[in-house]
Amino acid sequence: MTTRPLRAAARLVATALGRRKRLFAVQVGAVLAGSLLLLAAWPRAYHVEARVLARPDPVLLALSNPELTVPTEDPVRLAAEAVRKRSNLQQIVREARLADSWTTSRAPLLRAKDLAVRALAGAPSPKDRDDALVDMLENRLYVLPEGATVVIGIEWPDGSAARAIVAGAVSAFLEERRSREISSVEESVAILGRYRDEADRTMAALPVSASPASLDASGAEDGGLIWRTSRAKMAAAEYERLSGRLTDARIELTGARTRFDRRYVVTQPAYLPRRAARPDGAAVLVAALMAGLLLGALSAVAAEAHADPRRPAEWHPGAGLGAVLAVLALATVLAVVAGDGRIGVAAAPVLIAAALYGLWAAPARGSALVLLFLALALESPGDAGGQWRSPLYTLGALMLANLNLTIPIRALRFTGLDVVTALLIVVILTRRAVRSAVDRSDAPAARPMDWAAAAWLGVVLVLWGYGLARGGDFRNSLWQVHQYLMLPFAYFVFRSALRGPRDYGALARVFVAAACVKACVALWVRLAVSANPDVLPTATSHGDSVLFACAAAIVVALLVEEAAPGRAAAAGVVLTLIAAGMVANNRRLAWVELAAALVAVYAVASFTRTKRRVRRAITLSLPLLVLYGAAGWTSSSRVFRPVAMVRSLVATHTDYSTSMRDIENFNLAWTLRGRPLLGSGFGHEYVEKVKAVDISSIFAQYRYVPHNSVLGLLAFGGVIGLSGVFLTLVVGVYLAARAHRFAGAPGERAAGLAVISAVIVYLIQCYGDMGFMSWTGVFTIAPALAVAGQLASATGAWPSAAKGE
Amino acid sequence: MIAKLLLVSIVIAAVVLPVRAARARSARLGLRQAILWMLAFNLFYLFAVRIIYPRL
DSSP states (O other): OOHHHHHHHHHHHHHHHHHOOHHHHHHHHHHHHHHHHHHHHSSEEEEEEEEEEEEHHHHHHHHOTOOOSSSSOTTTTTTTHHHHHHHHHHHHHTTTTTTHHHHOOOHHHHHHHHHHHHHHHHOOHHHHHHHHHHHHHHHHHHHETTEEEEEEEEEEEHHHHHHHHHHHHHHHHHHHHHHIIIHHHHHHHHHHHHHHHHHHHHHHHHHHHGGGHHHHHHOOOOEEEEEEHHHHHHHHHHHHHHHHHHHHHHHHHHHHHHHHHHHHEEEEEOOOOOOOSSOOHHHHHHHHHHHHHHHHHHHHHHHHHHHHHSSSSSGOOOTTTTHHHHHHEEEEEEEEHHHTTTTTHHHHHHHHHHHEEEEHOHHHHHHHHHHHHHHHHHOOOOGGGGGGOOOTTHHHHHHHSBBTTTOOOOOOOSSSHHHHHHHHHHHHHHHHHOOSTTTEEEEOOHHHHHHHHHHHHHHHHHHHHHHHHTOHHHHHHHHHHHHHHHHHHHHHHHHOOSSSSGGGGHHHHHHHHHHHHHHHHHHHHHHHHHHOTTOOOOOOOTTHHHHHHHHHHHHHHHTTOOOOOTTTTHHHHHHHHHHHHHHTTTOOOHHHHHHHHHHHHHHHHHHHHHHHHHHHHHHHHHHOOOOOHHHHHHHHOGHHHHHHHHHHHHHHSSSSHHHHHHHHHHEEEHHHHOOTTTTTTTOOOOOOOOOOOOOOTTTTTTTTOOOOOOHHHHHHHHHHHHHHHHHHHHHHHHHHHHHEEEEOOOHHHHHHHHHHHHHHHHHHHHHHHGGOOOOHHHHHHHHHHHHHHHHHHTSSOOGGGGGTT | OOOHHHHHHHHHHHHHHHHHHHHHSSHHHHHHHHHHHHHHHHHHHHHHIIIGGGGG
16 A cells, blocks of 8 residues: 555645634534533433452351351352342332432433333333332342452442442342351251250150169069150150250351351442442543544545535535534434543544445545455454454454444344445445446456356355255354355455556555564564463464465565565565564464465466576575485474474374364264265254364354364365365466466566465465464455456456457 | 375365466366366365275
C-alpha cells in the first residue's frame, strides 16, 4: 500500500473541516448536548458489596469432638445456592421494602416506559410485582467465592435499597449456615434426649427385684429371673450408651455455637453508596466529546463529497444525507450513554458508518486489500495461547471469531469477515448492475478458474446437505464448512476487485506487511510472555505458518525472477524478520512449507542470472550440507537443530504428537471404508476405531475437525468431495504455471511462482494442521487463485473470451 | 516412512501434475490433461488409503 491514498484522505478531511466548520460544530455540540440530556434521564445504578470471611476452625472442632468423621461442607462453595434460594429472595424483597422504593427510584426514562406499559397492559398486581422483583434480584444479586471470602453484591437503581438488599443477603447467608451447622446438632441433641428418656422409662418399669445389682448378688437360677436380669442389664447398657452420646452431642452443640461466631466474620458490611456507579458522568463527557469530534469530521467529509460535482456518482451517499447524519448523531448519543463512556462503544456508530461509506465509495480493490490485511494481520482469540492480547484484540475478535463471542447475541454465529465479504460482494454486484467504471478489470479471470471455484462451492454444499440428510449435527457441521464455504466467495471478491497485474504489487506488499506485523508480534510475545516453548508452544497461531511461508516465497520469487531490482537488501531484512518470526512461532510445519515453496520456485522459475547463481551456490555447498547433515544426524546440539527437524520428519520412531496424528490418520482411513464415494458428509465425526488420548475437554469438536484436513476431506466427502475441492487448486496451479511460461514481465512471472507457492504451502498446512479450517489459509489461497485466473488471461496463457475462443 | 509418503503423495501430485500439464501446446488440452491426471490420481489415492495404508 502506498502512502498516496492516505495523504489524499488526510487532505480531503482537512479541506472538508475547513469548509464545513458550522456542520462540524453543530454535530459536536449535538452529541455533547444530547449526551448530557440523556445522561440526566438515564437510569442510575448504585453498587453495593459486602464480604464475609468463612474460615475453617479445625482446632475447636477437634477439641469439641475428636471422633467426628462427618466431612465438613465448604460454605464458600455453597454460598450462592444458600443466598439465592427463592424463599430468601422473597424475604429480602419484603424486609427491604423493595416494592415501595422501586417506584420512587425509577429514572425518568423508565417511568415513561412504565406508563406506556401500564397504559397497554394495565397495572401489575402486588403479587406479580413482588415476583418480578424476586426475579430481578435473582438475576442481579451476585455471590462470588474469593478464596475463603464470600462476596455478595448488587447494582440497583436506589442506593439505600441496594444496601438493604446486600445486608439482607448477608443475613440470609449467615442464617442458612447457622441452620446447617447448629440446628442439625440441636436436633441430634433432642433426638438423643428422647431416646435416653425412653431407656430410662424402660429401666424404671422393671421390678425392683430385677435390678442388675440384686440379681448378680442372688445368683438365682430361676429361668424367669434370668430373663428379667438380662433385660435389665440391656436397658442399663442402652441408657449408659445414650447418655454418653448425648453428652458428646451437647459438647458439640456448645462448640458449634462458639465456632460459628469465630468462623463467620463480616469483614465488609453493606454500606450506603455515596454516588451512582453508573453512568460515569466524567467518562460519558469525554466519550461524548471524542465521538462528537469523529462524527463532526465524518459529517463534514460526507457533506463535502455530497456537494462535489466532480466525484463519481457512487461517491454520493444520496439525497437523504441530512437524515442520515441526524440518525447517526442520535445513535452516537445513545452509544455514548449506553456504553457508559467507553470510547470504543461511543465511536462504534461513526466507525461503522465510515466503514460502510468507505466500502460503498472506494474502489473494491482498496476495500479488498484492507480486508486481506485485516484477515492476515489481526489476532484471533486464543492466539498466543490466550496469554497475551494486543490493543487490537477486540477488532481481531470481531473480524476473525464469531460475533456472538464479543456481542452477546447468540444468533450472531458468523464473523466480521463474513459480513465485510458479503458487503463487498453486494457493492461489486451493484456496480456491475449499474455498469460502473470504478472497478473495471484489465484482465477478467480465465473461465476455468471461475468454474473450478463454482465446483468447489457446489461440492461443499452437496456434501453439507448430504451429511445433514444422514442425520449430521448442524451446529458442529458449521465448524467443518465455514471456511470451505467462504473460499469461493472470497475468490469472487478478489477476482472482481483486482484489476490485473498492475495491482499485484500492492497485493504482494499487503502479504509481506502482514507477515512482518505477525513476525514482530511473535517476537514481542516471546519477549513479554515466555521464551520457553513448553510454557508457550506457539507465539501467535498455527495458521500463521502459511502467512510466513507465503510471504517469504513471494519475496524469493521476486528476487529469483529479478522483478525487484536494487531491493536485495530490503528483501534480506524482510526475510530475516520473517525467519525470526517463524523461529518465535515455533511451528515445524512452517519450515517444511517454506522449503517446499522454495523448491517449487526454483524448479519452475526462469533461468535468470539469479537462478544460475543459486544453482551454483547449491552445487558448491552440497558436500558441506551432506557433511553437516551426517555429523548432526544423531546430535541434540542447538547447532544441528535443522538436522534434528529433518530427522523428526523422516524418522520411523515417533514422538507422542506424531503417534497421535498416526492414530488419527488411521481412524480417518477407517471412516472412509463404508462410504468411499461421498464419505460420511459434513456434520459427522470420524470413527475412532483406535482410541487415542481423549482431547474433548480441550477441543470438543476434535472428531469433526481432524488435524489432517486432506484425509478429513476424504473421510467426510469421499473421492467426489476430494476431487471437487482439489480440482480448484489443480486448475489454479495449471493456470499459474502456464501463465509463468507465457509471461513477458518479471513481475508477472514472479506472480505465477507466488501462486504455485501459495497452493503448495496451503496444501501442506491442510495436510498437517487443519489448513482448511484456517482464515489465514482462506485469505491466502483466494487471492492466489484470483491472480492465477487473471494472470492466465493477461499473459495469453488462456485464450480470453474476447478473442472468440 | 512409506505410509507417510503414501499419504502425502496427493499434496505432491496436486502441484506436479498441473505444472507438468502446463507444458502442453494447447491450453485446453493441457487443462483437460491436468484434470484427468488428477482424477486418476485421486482414485489411486482412495485405493491407497483404503487398502494399502492400513496394511503398512
